[in-house]
Amino acid sequence: MTPLPLSGIRIIEPGQVWALPYAISPLAAYGAEVIKVESARRPDSSRGSPQPDNLVGEQPWNDGGTYHEANRNKLGISLDLNTERGKELFKEIVSISDVVAQNFPPRVMRNFGLDYPVLRDVKPDIIVLDSTAYGSSGPWQNYIGYGSSLQAVTGLTYLTGYEDGGPIQGGILFNDTLGALNATYAILLALAHRERTGQGQWIDLSQYEAGVAHLGEAFMEYEMNGVVPSRRGNSHPDHAPYGVYRCAGEDAWVAITVTSDAEWSNLVRAVGEPWASRRDWETAEGRVSQRQEVDDAIGIWTATLEKHEVMHLLQAGGVACGALYNTREVATDPHHGDRGFFSISQHPSPVGPRPHSAPLFGLTGVDRPPDGLAPRFGEFNGRVFRELLGRTQTEFDELIDQKVIADIPANPGVTPPPDPKGLLQMGFLAEYDVDYKARLGISAATGDESPGDQPND
Known part of the structure; x- marks a missing residue:
């Protein structure tokens, strides 16, 4: 070798x-x-x-x-x-x-x-x-x-x-x-x-x-303008939509990020519904000033769809979108298996x-x-x-x-x-998967996907 x-x-x-x-x-x-x-x-x-x-x-x-x-x-x-x-x-x-x-x-x-x-x-x-x-x-x-x-x-x-x-x-x-x-x-x-x-x-x-x-972006705000950023939750001061949205199913979410008017146009086309075509949302200034309305409208739409359906639909249309995964979903993701x-x-x-x-x-x-x-x-x-x-x-x-x-x-x-x-x-775990070995391909079970073949810590 x-x-x-x-x-x-x-x-x-x-x-x-x-x-x-x-x-x-x-x-x-x-x-x-x-x-x-x-x-x-x-x-x-x-x-x-x-x-x-x-x-x-x-x-x-x-x-x-x-x-x-x-x-x-x-x-x-x-x-x-x-x-x-x-x-x-x-x-x-x-x-x-x-x-x-x-x-x-x-x-x-x-x-x-x-x-x-x-x-x-x-x-x-x-x-x-x-x-x-x-x-x-x-x-x-x-x-x-x-x-x-x-x-x-x-x-x-x-x-x-x-x-x-x-x-x-x-x-x-x-x-x-x-x-x-x-x-x-x-x-x-x-x-x-x-x-x-x-x-x-x-x-x-x-x-x-x-x-x-x-954390360069946050520090440059202060070093260039004297601005100390605050906590923003899932939002961004310059972009909207920029957050996580509930989907159909238990504890199911997607993250959607739009950073330009062109990307917003892509989202409007991908969604294909009248609520997304408001003229006052065509610019970043309009969307940021009405951030809550934009988030509410997207949340109503995503709530009717499975999270992967939203991700694949928006990604196909040129919009950054990812399904939120827990650790079980990460470990069994077929994309990881393929790579x-x-x-x-x-x-x-x-x-x-x-x-x-x-x-x-x-x-x-x-x-x-x-x-x-x-x-x-x-x-x-x-x-x-x-x-x-x-x-x-x-x-x-x-x-x-x-x-x-x-x-x-x-x-x-x-x-x-x-x-x-x-x-x-007690609510400290999202789930306890007793079948985890089968899902990971490390047991005799068949038919389940495998994931692929005091100091300063």
Whole structure:
């Protein structure tokens, strides 16, 4: 098989949760050898959930779905960096590696004596990524950051909500993924720079700044005009219609976006009904000034139609429209199946076969092998310490006896999962699909569609 684009690159990842492991995931998918570093004292907290079939097995720290999604194609070791022996072994791995990527507050690696100045002495051309909540300088540098607190300070939470209500946290922690994708391309830039110059690099990435940069439109309002935007619900100050509209069926909706008079004309033709042909709605100024009337009229129309019918009708007419999907609908969408976005990996029991998403991009002429499973805790200790670093079996056993390495975490970090039926009754779940395995194509059932073949998180 032709070598993958990043074959020969070795990355050490003492990273946890999502923002850093997800950043490294596409690099591992395209050939980089990634050594994920955890410790028995502090395993990756994403190992704990969600548990397969909502049941806690004998080794639940190896079964968590979030962990498996972000850590495929990686090797995994345990190494206690609180010990001098652990620090020495970490430096030894650095000496034969290309990149170190971590997402703890700056003080953590400094206190270990493993920050960039030290690692540069170990290997002058090493690339070190510090993906921290607020960056490695400034008064907030050692603040802990989770997605919810970061989205608050970026301005995203302030802007999310309805005009007459308070701020709302988003349904997902959006900032985690922004930080991750910025980290991915920062590493690739640093590798390209090193290939040209032979020089290593320190990447100081602030997840806070990544979030701010992606709210550019809102900040330009202030920086150009002194205007502080307010919460707008589903509306837009310059466009109408611009919102979500109820369709026939339970909790069924579509999003419709019209950004020009030409697109409005397309909608009028696609709808083909007299209510849409009002002369005073032909211009954006007229539609925005009568936004509520426009939304009410469209809502009456969409309420009589199935959401996919509305989407296909308007898209065929040149209008941006999308059916709102819950997670079941996303996972079973035939469009994903046609593109092969989800593929099924065969996990050991009790996880079993489960779909996982592909990298967010494909490369022409690059034939990727099937994804490797995320490593069990300490699974590759022997490969790294005995084979890569050349330790004898006696030395390896001493590392175990001294608790420098381990294959079972001291803190499993798993709590009993809540009862889905109870959560459904309390209104915390939209639905509980007992037939989900059949829908995903991971059970013996037939006739159902398959989807296709405390760190700074």
